[in-house]
Amino acid sequence: MSQEHQDPDLNALSSEGGRIVAEELDILRRIQERLDREAQNAPGQIEDLDAQLIELRDALAEAKEEDQASLVEQMHQVAALSRTRGQGRDAPVDPKNPYFGHLRLREAKSSRQRDVLVGKRTLLDDGDGLSIVDWRNAPVSRLYYRYEEDDEYEEEFDARSLEGTVMVRRSVAVMEASLRRVSAPQGTFVSDRRGRWRDAVGAAKPSLEGGVGTAVRVPQGQLGVHDEDDQPRADKHLQEITALIDKEQFNLITQPESGIVLIQGGAGSGKTTVALHRVAYLAYQDRRRFAPGKMLIMVFNEALVEYIRHVLPSLGIDGVPVTTYRKWSTQLLRKLKLRIPISHVDGVPDAVSRFKKHPVVLRMIDDRIGWQLEEAEELLKKRLGERAGADAALAVWHRNVDLPPVVRAERTLDQIKADVNIPGATRAAAETALRTIRDDLRDVCDDWLELMTDGEALRTALREYAPGAFSDADTASIVRWCAAKAELDEEPEPEEERDEEEAEERGEPGIDAEPAPPRGEADDGEDGEGEASPPPRVRMGHHTVGLDPEDDAILLRLLQRKYGGLFLGGKRFEYEHIVIDEAQDLAPIEVRVLLDCATDGQSVTIAGDKAQKMIFDNGFVDWPQLLGDAGLPHVAIQPLKITYRSTRQVMELSRFVLGPLHSPEDALIAREGAPVGYYQFGDTGEAVAFLAEALRALMQREPTASCALVTRYPQQADVYHDALRIAEVPKLRRVGRQDFSFTPGIDVTDVRQVKGLEFDYVVILDPTIQNYPEVVESRHLMHIAATRAAHQLWLVCSGPPSRLIPEDLIVASLE
Numbered sequence: 095m096s097q098e099h100q101d102p103d104l105n106a107l108s109s110e111g112g113r114i115v116a117e118e119l120d121i122l123r124r125i126q127e128r129l130d131r132e133a134q135n136a137p138g139q140i141e142d143l144d145a146q147l148i149e150l151r152d153a154l155a156e157a158k159e160e161d162q163a164s165l166v167e168q169m170h171q172v173a174a175l176s177r178t179r180g181q182g183r184d185a186p187v188d189p190k191n192p193y194f195g196h197l198r199l200r201e202a203k204s205s206r207q208r209d210v211l212v213g214k215r216t217l218l219d220d221g222d223g224l225s226i227v228d229w230r231n232a233p234v235s236r237l238y239y240r241y242e243e244d245d246e247y248e249e250e251f252d253a254r255s256l257e258g259t260v261m262v263r264r265s266v267a268v269m270e271a272s273l274r275r276v277s278a279p280q281g282t283f284v285s286d287r288r289g290r291w292r293d294a295v296g297a298a299k300p301s302l303e304g305g306v307g308t309a310v311r312v313p314q315g316q317l318g319v320h321d322e323d324d325q326p327r328a329d330k331h332l333q334e335i336t337a338l339i340d341k342e343q344f345n346l347i348t349q350p351e352s353g354i355v356l357i358q359g360g361a362g363s364g365k366t367t368v369a370l371h372r373v374a375y376l377a378y379q380d381r382r383r384f385a386p387g388k389m390l391i392m393v394f395n396e397a398l399v400e401y402i403r404h405v406l407p408s409l410g411i412d413g414v415p416v417t418t419y420r421k422w423s424t425q426l427l428r429k430l431k432l433r434i435p436i437s438h439v440d441g442v443p444d445a446v447s448r449f450k451k452h453p454v455v456l457r458m459i460d461d462r463i464g465w466q467l468e469e470a471e472e473l474l475k476k477r478l479g480e481r482a483g484a485d486a487a488l489a490v491w492h493r494n495v496d497l498p499p500v501v502r503a504e505r506t507l508d509q510i511k512a513d514v515n516i517p518g519a520t521r522a523a524a525e526t527a528l529r530t531i532r533d534d535l536r537d538v539c540d541d542w543l544e545l546m547t548d549g550e551a552l553r554t555a556l557r558e559y560a561p562g563a564f565s566d567a568d569t570a571s572i573v574r575w576c577a578a579k580a581e582l583d584e585e586p587e588p589e590e591e592r593d594e595e596e597a598e599e600r601g602e603p604g605i606d607a608e609p610a611p612p613r614g615e616a617d618d619g620e621d622g623e624g625e626a627s628p629p630p631r632v633r634m635g636h637h638t639v640g641l642d643p644e645d646d647a648i649l650l651r652l653l654q655r656k657y658g659g660l661f662l663g664g665k666r667f668e669y670e671h672i673v674i675d676e677a678q679d680l681a682p683i684e685v686r687v688l689l690d691c692a693t694d695g696q697s698v699t700i701a702g703d704k705a706q707k708m709i710f711d712n713g714f715v716d717w718p719q720l721l722g723d724a725g726l727p728h729v730a731i732q733p734l735k736i737t738y739r740s741t742r743q744v745m746e747l748s749r750f751v752l753g754p755l756h757s758p759e760d761a762l763i764a765r766e767g768a769p770v771g772y773y774q775f776g777d778t779g780e781a782v783a784f785l786a787e788a789l790r791a792l793m794q795r796e797p798t799a800s801c802a803l804v805t806r807y808p809q810q811a812d813v814y815h816d817a818l819r820i821a822e823v824p825k826l827r828r829v830g831r832q833d834f835s836f837t838p839g840i841d842v843t844d845v846r847q848v849k850g851l852e853f854d855y856v857v858i859l860d861p862t863i864q865n866y867p868e869v870v871e872s873r874h875l876m877h878i879a880a881t882r883a884a885h886q887l888w889l890v891c892s893g894p895p896s897r898l899i900p901e902d903l904i905v906a907s908l909e
């Protein structure tokens with residue numbers, strides 16, 4: 095593997111720069127020679143890691159104290175390597191891009207120096223003092239992410255403390271086997287393709303000290319800030335940026351595996367990136383527990399599914415399902431085979447949707463279960479009457495108080511059946527009562543119907559639990575809409591028809607799982623009933639009744655509360671880790687359902703930003719309140735403070751747009767960039783002419799750029815798209831249904847489509863007073879649109895401008 099075709103030319107560097115780059119070139123050469131050697135000598139041969147471990151352990155037993163720490167660390171690496179072996183994750187180090195970080199450590203006890211490189215795979219030290227550690231191998235990589243050059247470090251390795259000094263800490267970029275950039279505290283040095291090195295002045299990386307450097311100079315009216323040598327990357331999916339992870343991000347990624355980690359941060363601060371790295375980190379720590387199929391990444395919309403999915407393989411977590419709540423809940427409910435057909439109706443009135451997402455529903459469910467249990471007990475007492483042994487039978491029921499209701503009924507039934515001390519007649523009476531109780535408790539469809547259709551109970555709950563949240567008109571609309579579902583006709587339909595219909599609903603061939611008897615339901619044979627036959631499907635006249643989309647979570651929650659979890663094929667349906675991205679847009683009940691799908695220990699990562707709310711009827715106000723409503727009042731919030739995506743200029747505008755919704759105490763840390771452009775026109779035609787020219791020029795100058803033209807409403811996007819197409823703007827796409835291609839070009843879309851995504855350039859079309867009035871919703875929406883821009887933002891307005899736009903920006907444009 096040769097480093098460069100030509101010898102590197104370091105003449106343009108200072109002597110210190112030259113020394114640093116020469117050192118890095120030498121290290122890369124040594125690593126590449128070793129990889130070459132290993133590839134030639136032992137293709138496919140796997141080191142005997144166990145033997146190495148034993149050898150190291152023996153050496154440790156005899157080692158002098160000053161040598162122990164480094165032996166322990168080596169053991170750690172070998173152990174890590176052997177853990178990942180055979181899992182398809184032991185791919186060799188990629189010689190084209192073997193590592194991205196370099197540490198030189200001097201150990202306190204031995205004063206010995208070693209070079210530790212940080213990459214995506216492990217390469218053990220073969221005696222020349224050079225090794226590569228996997229970034230996920232936390233005790234070692236922590237030194238890289240947490241310490242600066244010249245820092246003294248002290249870290250625990252397997253209960254031993256490792257102390258020393260970080261002599262060198264540099265990040266390096268190796269591309270196609272060539273060293274192209276070295277960032278050190280002394281400076282950043284870059285090389286062109288021909289190996290000519292120079293100092294990079296004003297590196298663009300923002301830091302906590304504040305984004306320094308000068309704004310990019312772009313001629314007025316020109317869209318695009320890149321020159322020929324510095325084109326944006328062509329793949330517009332979320333990038334793998336492990337090399338760039340900062341200390342705070344790393345701390346979040348490496349939080350202990352159990353418990354909830356809440357990642358809050360402004361737009362573009364890396365929340366999604368951190369959440370995905372955390373998944374990769376966990377998978378590395380315990381590959382069996384955190385196997386891809388046992389984790390779940392829940393995102394806001396289909397575009398985000400697509401945006402994120404591509405980065406999973408490079409993080410080593412290919413195969414982790416990425417989905418949206420709606421898709422997940424619908425598929426799950428279908429698999430659970432309730433007697434309600436799981437198909438959704440549109441056009442739910444706003445008040446109904448708001449009600450069904452409101453935490454009041456969680457309270458209503460709890461209340462209902464509470465009085466169901468009271469009624470159950472009454473029934474049991476009544477049936478037992480004054481019989482001998484009635485108290486003993488009741489005591490069994492009481493003993494099981496902590497069990498989920500259905501399980502409680504079943505367990506009590508089983509125990510009483512087996513209890514020979516209770517007289518036979520009493521047992522028989524208890525059994526009959528408990529079967530009735532159990533069957534009543536099991537039927538969550540009934541629960542759902544009654545919860546949603548009992549007008550009086552609804553009114554009382556709204557009054558009591560959400561005073562002021564719903565007007566009388568809202569309440570009337572909720573009761574009316576829900577009551578329509580009370581007219582359900584419970585005629586069972588013929589078996590055949592049901593199967594056909596179900597297959598049609600799914601739009602996919604068979605669902606693998608058998609009808610899932612929730613726990614305890616199947617093993618009931620002894621009492622002569624066997625498995626319950628599926629209850630009748632609910633139909634209204636001849637039409638199958640559709641659920642409101644919000645009903646999914648209600649049904650799932652009912653199942654969880656009744657059965658103590660969701661059960662498929664007799665097995666608990668749960669995940670070892672769940673990521674919830676954009677959590678501010680989920681309802682507390684949805685979050686609650688997800689949290690209860692996590693295994694014990696609740697390993698969950700929640701990411702979100704309250705400034706990027708898009709769903710305004712879910713009752714979200716703030717994290718403590720969401721988590722409190724979802725039953726988790728005490729989760730620490732660790733905000734990310736650095737903006738990586740957008741420039742300071744974009745962020746300043748975005749904060750202005752947020753107005754009172756933005757906390758002024760948050761410092762703005764972002765790199766410098768081009769000024770935000772505001773262009774005012776008399777009508778759309780004029781705006782289109784101006785835009786067409788700018789966009790044609792952009793695509794010619796920067797063919798790999800991505801640009802989003804964002805309107806407030808879809809119809810407006812149609813108008814602009816058609817006009818720009820006629821004006822022959824190249825690579826123009828109308829994106830209306832989340833179907834972004836994540837390739838260079840111009841996407842004309844509306845603001846609701848772009849959430850969570852990133853574009854090189856964003857143009858907000860017609861930020862007028864009508865489109866963005868001074869209300870909370872517009873503030874959030876315009877903020878989301880603006881913060882999608884990585885490099886430059888324009889506002890192109892053909893009407894009276896919104897008050898959310900700073901006055902001086904508008905005035906300046908007129909001068």
Ligand SMILES: Nc1ncnc2c1ncn2[C@@H]1O[C@H](COP(=O)(O)OP(=O)(O)OP(=O)(O)O)[C@@H](O)[C@H]1O
Pocket residue numbers: 332333335338339340343359360361362363364365366367368703706738739849850851852881
């Ligand atoms: N430490 C970092 N160094 C450089 N770039 C970073 C860093 N962390 C994140 N980024 C980049 O910043 C951009 C935004 O990241 P990401 O989408 O994860 O942020 P987010 O907080 O989820 O954004 P939003 O809330 O706006 O959707 C991405 O391009 C990502 O690669």
